[in-house]
Amino acid sequence: MAGNEAGSQFVARLTEVAAATESMLDRLLSPAPVPYERSRPERLIEAMRYASLGGGKRFRPFLVIESATLFAVPLERALMAAAALECVHCYSLVHDDLPAMDNDDLRRGRPTVHKQFDEATAILVGDSLLTFAFDILARPETHPDAAIRVALVLELARAAGLGGMAGGQMLDLAAEGRFAGALPQLSLTDVEELQAMKTGALLRYACAAGAILGAADTKKRAALDRFGATLGEAFQIADDILDVEGDPATVGKATHKDAEAHKATAVAILGVAKAKERLFGLVAEAEAALAPFGADAALLKEAARFVAERRA
Amino acid sequence: MAGNEAGSQFVARLTEVAAATESMLDRLLSPAPVPYERSRPERLIEAMRYASLGGGKRFRPFLVIESATLFAVPLERALMAAAALECVHCYSLVHDDLPAMDNDDLRRGRPTVHKQFDEATAILVGDSLLTFAFDILARPETHPDAAIRVALVLELARAAGLGGMAGGQMLDLAAEGRFAGALPQLSLTDVEELQAMKTGALLRYACAAGAILGAADTKKRAALDRFGATLGEAFQIADDILDVEGDPATVGKATHKDAEAHKATAVAILGVAKAKERLFGLVAEAEAALAPFGADAALLKEAARFVAERRA
Numbered sequence: 044m045a046g047n048e049a050g051s052q053f054v055a056r057l058t059e060v061a062a063a064t065e066s067m068l069d070r071l072l073s074p075a076p077v078p079y080e081r082s083r084p085e086r087l088i089e090a091m092r093y094a095s096l097g098g099g100k101r102f103r104p105f106l107v108i109e110s111a112t113l114f115a116v117p118l119e120r121a122l123m124a125a126a127a128l129e130c131v132h133c134y135s136l137v138h139d140d141l142p143a144m145d146n147d148d149l150r151r152g153r154p155t156v157h158k159q160f161d162e163a164t165a166i167l168v169g170d171s172l173l174t175f176a177f178d179i180l181a182r183p184e185t186h187p188d189a190a191i192r193v194a195l196v197l198e199l200a201r202a203a204g205l206g207g208m209a210g211g212q213m214l215d216l217a218a219e220g221r222f223a224g225a226l227p228q229l230s231l232t233d234v235e236e237l238q239a240m241k242t243g244a245l246l247r248y249a250c251a252a253g254a255i256l257g258a259a260d261t262k263k264r265a266a267l268d269r270f271g272a273t274l275g276e277a278f279q280i281a282d283d284i285l286d287v288e289g290d291p292a293t294v295g296k297a298t299h300k301d302a303e304a305h306k307a308t309a310v311a312i313l314g315v316a317k318a319k320e321r322l323f324g325l326v327a328e329a330e331a332a333l334a335p336f337g338a339d340a341a342l343l344k345e346a347a348r349f350v351a352e353r354r355a
Numbered sequence: 356m357a358g359n360e361a362g363s364q365f366v367a368r369l370t371e372v373a374a375a376t377e378s379m380l381d382r383l384l385s386p387a388p389v390p391y392e393r394s395r396p397e398r399l400i401e402a403m404r405y406a407s408l409g410g411g412k413r414f415r416p417f418l419v420i421e422s423a424t425l426f427a428v429p430l431e432r433a434l435m436a437a438a439a440l441e442c443v444h445c446y447s448l449v450h451d452d453l454p455a456m457d458n459d460d461l462r463r464g465r466p467t468v469h470k471q472f473d474e475a476t477a478i479l480v481g482d483s484l485l486t487f488a489f490d491i492l493a494r495p496e497t498h499p500d501a502a503i504r505v506a507l508v509l510e511l512a513r514a515a516g517l518g519g520m521a522g523g524q525m526l527d528l529a530a531e532g533r534f535a536g537a538l539p540q541l542s543l544t545d546v547e548e549l550q551a552m553k554t555g556a557l558l559r560y561a562c563a564a565g566a567i568l569g570a571a572d573t574k575k576r577a578a579l580d581r582f583g584a585t586l587g588e589a590f591q592i593a594d595d596i597l598d599v600e601g602d603p604a605t606v607g608k609a610t611h612k613d614a615e616a617h618k619a620t621a622v623a624i625l626g627v628a629k630a631k632e633r634l635f636g637l638v639a640e641a642e643a644a645l646a647p648f649g650a651d652a653a654l655l656k657e658a659a660r661f662v663a664e665r666r667a
Binding site (some may be wrong): 051076080081082084086087088096113134141143144163166171173175177181182188189190192193194196200201203205209210212213214216217221222229236240316350 | 366388389391392393394395397398399403408450453473474475476479482485486487489490492493501502504506509513514515516518519521522524526529533534548551552608664
């Protein structure tokens, strides 16, 4: 993180957004059932809360809220969309951590859901968080205009599904040689497609959600879409570089995992120096995409720099 | 099945609906990506098709379509909602069959998805089918009015999630003594709640979806809701009776599973004779709920009788 004033403003805002998202999720996922529900089974809601509360940078909620702010969307509405997106992000972590997937025991320094509870509960927690995201988006509190709510639903389903995040996770498992018995040869284009789907689609959606909530015109919608797509690519390259150069203590998870798995990443294909060049090119591109918003987009620009410069 | 004319009409219509649903799902889940998708990863779409095509009575789609027909909803629209609901039903089967859940190797006489492919693929297939359901419902082809589409989304999310099907599956695992180490003592009310959530919620949604698509007035909406809820309860009791009395060869799966697991079911609590009495009471109640629709609801009435009398 750059230590300049804009950087500090960004960190302060990210902290604020994280607290607001936490409190929105805490409210939405209250242990007591709401009137239209028969019950909220205790073990399930407890595990859903464990999976979604008390951790995470809440970077996707930040993007939703800052994008929405460009159009003066009321904070309560943006927080609903942000909470929905965070439910999808958390569901994906719970399922990805499962023994049959990445088999991780720890997440943010705590036991993963299937370790803390059990595998069946973890599967149901993921399913329920994913389903709950659409419940949240479809509620009138998210936006009084049904056309806007249904657009949020459609775009989230596409970002998270077969042609987005879930599809990207499938490509990622294939890239590890899970199904063929041997590591496939991935081109840079293959790697970019995998990452655009696995990580990029939700980051891109975060920015699109702000534009949808704000009923943005075509030009501004396209600008935020380009920002989100570029940011997503930068995010993944920065992650790959961290895996090579990061200190496990700072990063908070094991590093050098990609190289040990001989996994195709942009860094493995391009080398660290060229990957960094590309990363800073992407940040410049992301900042340029925000031109139509002028000074209003200062914090989003900081976010792009944060993504590239983060050490954890 | 009664061999009378209405019964034959019902069977003919169920067969027709199954074919139309199959062909809609086949089209929606085509292997080729649609323009807004980067790709449809081959193994994932293949396994999604395996999980959702080529089998099943398509009883939920039948209920959507027949309920929608009461309001002269165009068939193409009802088929979209039916396909979405069937995606949710199929996702639930794929995840329920997983080793960590019910650990089933066979489904409709074929290897389950995790047997035919692998566990990671099965998890992603379930996630992707669930997500895809919301993609389908949010498309303009489902209904030109966004308020109707978003109502379909909201109700499906609630029927399938924490307070519905997924919550019911959690209660079912708990009822098997999975978490406490011992079989809990379930009252008839507990069992009814479990079943209303696990099986009832989606059947009820099927009928509600027709009313939503048809912009039904409050009275007709409530009538279909009551029909769906009663039908759902009858469905589960009939299933429990089949488990006690059914011939495994006809039923197509092992019977006496509940008794062997000492599982609390309405039949275990009431005994077969009283359970049958209740079942036929529920069918009469379901038929009575359809009174506002007169002769138009003849096939839905047949459906209720079919549920009670089925041998498989």
